[in-house]
Amino acid sequence: MSDERSAMLEAMNMKSVDDLFSDVPANMRKKSFRIPKGISEYDLIEEARKNAAMNRYEGYRKFLGCGIYDRIIPSSVDSLISRSEFLTSYTPYQPEISQGMLQSLFEYQSLISDLMGMDATNASMYDGYSALAEAVRMAFRINGKTEVLIPETLYSGKVKVIESYIMGLGLKLVRYRYEKGSGFMDLEDLSKKINDNVSSVVVENPNGFGILDENITRTRETVGNALIISYVDPVSLGLIKPPGEYDCDIAVAEGQSLGIHKSLGGPLLGIMSFKKEHVRKSPGRIIGESVDADGRKAYVMTLQTREQHIRREKAMSNICSNQALMAVAASAYLSILGKSGLRNVALRTASNMKRLIETFRSVKGYNPDLFSGRHFSDLPVQSRISSEDLRKRLLEKNIQGAIPFDSLLPDLSRTYGNTSFFSVTEKHNADDFSALKSALEEFK
Amino acid sequence: MTYHQAKYDEPLIKDIHSGTDYKVPAVSDKEEELIPRSLARQTLNLPDVAEFDVVRHYTRLSQMNFSVDIGTYPLGSCTMKFNPKFADSISQISGFSETHPLQDQGSIQGSLKIMYELQEYLKEISDMDAITLQPLAGAQGEFTGILIVRKYLEDIGELGKRTEVIIPDSAHGTNPASAAMAGFDVVEIPSDSNGMVDIEALEAVLSDRTAAFMITNPNTLGIFDRNIVKISEMVHKAGALLYYDGANFNAIVGITSPGIMGFDIVHYNLHKTFATPHGGGGPGSGPVAVKAYLKEYLPVPVVSMENGRYFLDYSAKKTIGKVASYYGAFNMLLRAWAFIRFHGSDGLLNNTQKAVLNANYLSNRLSKTFTIPFSPLKKHELVLSTEKTGKRALDIGKYIIDQGVHAPTVYFPLIVHEDMMIEPTESASRDDLDRYAMIMEDALKEDVEQLKKRPLNLGSRRIDEVKAARDLKLKWN
Ligand SMILES: Cc1ncc(COP(=O)(O)O)c(C=O)c1O
Numbered sequence: 064m065s066d067e068r069s070a071m072l073e074a075m076n077m078k079s080v081d082d083l084f085s086d087v088p089a090n091m092r093k094k095s096f097r098i099p100k101g102i103s104e105y106d107l108i109e110e111a112r113k114n115a116a117m118n119r120y121e122g123y124r125k126f127l128g129c130g131i132y133d134r135i136i137p138s139s140v141d142s143l144i145s146r147s148e149f150l151t152s153y154t155p156y157q158p159e160i161s162q163g164m165l166q167s168l169f170e171y172q173s174l175i176s177d178l179m180g181m182d183a184t185n186a187s188m189y190d191g192y193s194a195l196a197e198a199v200r201m202a203f204r205i206n207g208k209t210e211v212l213i214p215e216t217l218y219s220g221k222v223k224v225i226e227s228y229i230m231g232l233g234l235k236l237v238r239y240r241y242e243k244g245s246g247f248m249d250l251e252d253l254s255k256k257i258n259d260n261v262s263s264v265v266v267e268n269p270n271g272f273g274i275l276d277e278n279i280t281r282t283r284e285t286v287g288n289a290l291i292i293s294y295v296d297p298v299s300l301g302l303i304k305p306p307g308e309y310d311c312d313i314a315v316a317e318g319q320s321l322g323i324h325k326s327l328g329g330p331l332l333g334i335m336s337f338k339k340e341h342v343r344k345s346p347g348r349i350i351g352e353s354v355d356a357d358g359r360k361a362y363v364m365t366l367q368t369r370e371q372h373i374r375r376e377k378a379m380s381n382i383c384s385n386q387a388l389m390a391v392a393a394s395a396y397l398s399i400l401g402k403s404g405l406r407n408v409a410l411r412t413a414s415n416m417k418r419l420i421e422t423f424r425s426v427k428g429y430n431p432d433l434f435s436g437r438h439f440s441d442l443p444v445q446s447r448i449s450s451e452d453l454r455k456r457l458l459e460k461n462i463q464g465a466i467p468f469d470s471l472l473p474d475l476s477r478t479y480g481n482t483s484f485f486s487v488t489e490k491h492n493a494d495d496f497s498a499l500k501s502a503l504e505e506f507k
Numbered sequence: 508m509t510y511h512q513a514k515y516d517e518p519l520i521k522d523i524h525s526g527t528d529y530k531v532p533a534v535s536d537k538e539e540e541l542i543p544r545s546l547a548r549q550t551l552n553l554p555d556v557a558e559f560d561v562v563r564h565y566t567r568l569s570q571m572n573f574s575v576d577i578g579t580y581p582l583g584s585c586t587m588k589f590n591p592k593f594a595d596s597i598s599q600i601s602g603f604s605e606t607h608p609l610q611d612q613g614s615i616q617g618s619l620k621i622m623y624e625l626q627e628y629l630k631e632i633s634d635m636d637a638i639t640l641q642p643l644a645g646a647q648g649e650f651t652g653i654l655i656v657r658k659y660l661e662d663i664g665e666l667g668k669r670t671e672v673i674i675p676d677s678a679h680g681t682n683p684a685s686a687a688m689a690g691f692d693v694v695e696i697p698s699d700s701n702g703m704v705d706i707e708a709l710e711a712v713l714s715d716r717t718a719a720f721m722i723t724n725p726n727t728l729g730i731f732d733r734n735i736v737k738i739s740e741m742v743h744k745a746g747a748l749l750y751y752d753g754a755n756f757n758a759i760v761g762i763t764s765p766g767i768m769g770f771d772i773v774h775y776n777l778h779k780t781f782a783t784p785h786g787g788g789g790p791g792s793g794p795v796a797v798k799a800y801l802k803e804y805l806p807v808p809v810v811s812m813e814n815g816r817y818f819l820d821y822s823a824k825k826t827i828g829k830v831a832s833y834y835g836a837f838n839m840l841l842r843a844w845a846f847i848r849f850h851g852s853d854g855l856l857n858n859t860q861k862a863v864l865n866a867n868y869l870s871n872r873l874s875k876t877f878t879i880p881f882s883p884l885k886k887h888e889l890v891l892s893t894e895k896t897g898k899r900a901l902d903i904g905k906y907i908i909d910q911g912v913h914a915p916t917v918y919f920p921l922i923v924h925e926d927m928m929i930e931p932t933e934s935a936s937r938d939d940l941d942r943y944a945m946i947m948e949d950a951l952k953e954d955v956e957q958l959k960k961r962p963l964n965l966g967s968r969r970i971d972e973v974k975a976a977r978d979l980k981l982k983w984n
Binding site: 371 | 512516517519520521527529531532534535536538540541542543545546547548551552553554555556558561562564565566567568569570571572573574575576577580582585587590593595596597598599600601602603604605606607608609610611613614615616617618620621628631632634643644645646647649650654657658679680681683684685686687688689690691693730731733735736759761762763764767768776778784785786787788789790791792806827828829830831832833834835836837838839840841845847848849850851852853854855856860861863864865867868871872882884886904905908913914916917919936937960962965966967968969970971972974975976978979980981982983984
């Protein structure tokens, strides 16, 4: 035992460390603890590197997306969120000593509200899927109605998370169709399914097919008073009409595209914005502006009476820890890119989509034209060979892509057999497309 | 040591106008050819700032933010320990950070191996049988756990009658909130005069309506409830499940475990016990472990291994489904894996002992000045009351932060008046503790009026929280 420990025990009139655990009965002591003994930092990092080397990522051309995107992250973003003042702090319970994080989060709320065209944004949710599920719960808190209309094109993963989140509420999920030709939402079907019990209608842009949905702007006229929940790709908003412009009530998104590494899908950033009148029903933390004793502008967590630590079982959500650091990353990203940067990233993505479609059109045995609607980042492609086969063979050519359609949209997989998703971002260039083309040509 | 935090009149990022200089590779296509006209965005407001000014802006803001790396941060229940830098290095290895969740499983064997090993370590630490790493924070872990209770009761045909979740009054707010989210009625029971579960009160509310009892042990008072085995018997006899809030795991790693105590479901807070950085509020990570009979209810996928090959296993037959997009906060899982590997069984036990030693040492000293209710023997944290000093916990907290250390958690748990909850963790040295105690004692030398003027040395003075809620301003325009 170190001298310090002995001295501390002595100060308490204790003889040994065991005295500190005299309240844990002997029959409750752990008898074995089968975890390897500790190792040095050097050995640890070597072991971690060896494990990392078992992953294959370097030297591959990647066409993977469907919610998580391989975008360019300015080095400044990583550098800023690595600052230990941000990284190793916690929820700003003492606002006077935490103004840095509070102002950063206030700016995040502002940047995202502007991007979404919405009135307000909370200080972050866990991830896109749970943000969507929480939006459904929030809509129920607002109007107490029990039916939720969701698109047939919603990834099954999103549906599953919604189902978990509403398990205790007795809500009913009803699917509305898409138009076979365009791939857009089927407004006629939606309007048939609208009734007085509908709490909310979930729309997506781009939708589960990766299509920019031109019908989305007609959602309000179709759904009447039902609340509109819109799930969007935040980068697409550099070019595309934001949810606020089609009278959306709650807008949600996965924020990973905004300067966050893929990291096998976590940590991510759940984005949630809403109309002003819904603020008090919203989940999560929220930062407000105020003044300090000297009359200087200052920021503080507000509307805490919605939250679990005060309202307990009546709280709007159980969220305590959120994704603050990821929110700072998104703010730094949006600030660095600015309006022109985000617009160009979106433009280049859409332009690369055009290249991707042309690539598939140019090789026999592939059909990238399943729909007439325009795609943004994600494209379903039908092939002669199975998706599984395509994926394996591409991998041999050092190309990662071909996410099986049925892994995301199993209920529609009968209609779209042998179909796989390929995705682009601003990163892709001519070399990527020609490599993809020559690989595809080899195994048609 | 006097402390002066940076105090900039830092403008909002939108009010800095040095001009965007970010470069994106050029595009030759016209917008009209690429996106539908009807969806074209007309106006977009984003800052117009040079990258260098963005860096300066956030660097200055960071200097107005207190953190573990700056000084003692004994925020009770939050386990603000040293976040080792080796975990930062490992988390930045691009083989980990650049993997996509939907890529071929054969190409992510290294990441799956890390997750598999972490699953094994966490099970061993808790003596539970099966685990999911999916939940993204402690609260989401609680919600997942209570959904498992729900699905299990449904299967055995008892969901209709078992509608109540019992929770002690000392519990964290997320516990009742999570239980209610999963559709249960919350029944609160008082603590006894020792700060432990009031056995009679528990007996009185346990019935065939009880779905689960949610507790943490040691509890939020830092007290180990030695009746836990008896409690477990009572709860199980009533046909209910016992849920363990693992936020206080730092007190028992290597000593005892929820499995031994008789719990059915456990969540961990990796950002507490296993030192993943708290990130100014998150990300967290809240894996959930269960006893064997609940294995089939876990969210999918979990990571399994066959013949040395790791894979995402979706086979759980009665799964509650999913609570998050993918497989958990991988980057946090990786850091927790690194923490456990570095410390090993010997180091983890050593950490537990030091954390408990530190809490008791501080409790012992502070008991001379403040009222520390309930048993003097603490585990990882202590809760004191400032009531008898005539000074408010809130005001003392503001004195404390003025000295360059973080205040304790205040006004939680709800059952002690004017309370401060202090969790030093194993990272505090004796000098840190002595200085912290001295600061708390010194706070009492100021009169109430002086204390009300605190803080003086920080990025801002006392903030008007009422105004923030009344004149709601949640964004810059
Ligand atoms: C006792 C206790 N339970 C649960 C939680 C919730 O954990 P999280 O913030 O990760 O959601 C906390 C966190 O502060 C806690 O202290």
